[in-house]
Amino acid sequence: MLLKGANGLISKELLGRINELAHKAKTEGLTELEKVERKDLREKYLKEFRAGFRQQVEMLQVYDKQGKEVTPEKVRQIQRDRGLRDD
Template sequence: MLSKEKLARISELSKRAKSTGLTKAEANEQQSLRNEYIKTFRQSFKQQLHAVTVVDENGNDVTPDALKESKKNKNNRAH
């Protein structure tokens, strides 16, 4: 998760971009912060997905193979 300060800065730059525009340095900063936010979001989302197991009404594990493979690869990297 990004710090509150970085999230506030993203919001500030977004508001300024809509109202008065950004300098080149501010636009670069905004893009950098957005990239960092997206990277953090994706990592968090993958962690949430790796905690999921899909079970049908009969109690059978029907987790998609792609998710099972991703979990296996994650576990192999941790060792």
């Protein structure tokens, strides 16, 4: 299983290894090498998650109850820069 990330996909293996290390940390503790690995994996996961979330927000269009678009100007400009808007 793969989860959407920004510049790629967050693999089931990555999440599985993070969870393995978390479980081992709770039960028997981690070696120094495993602590470094856990830190690196967490950073990689967070980087991919944040980038994917940013991409979702940047693709968002917001409308009020009357149907008028009220997307923030910052997001509109990003969409224009990417060629996603004509206005």
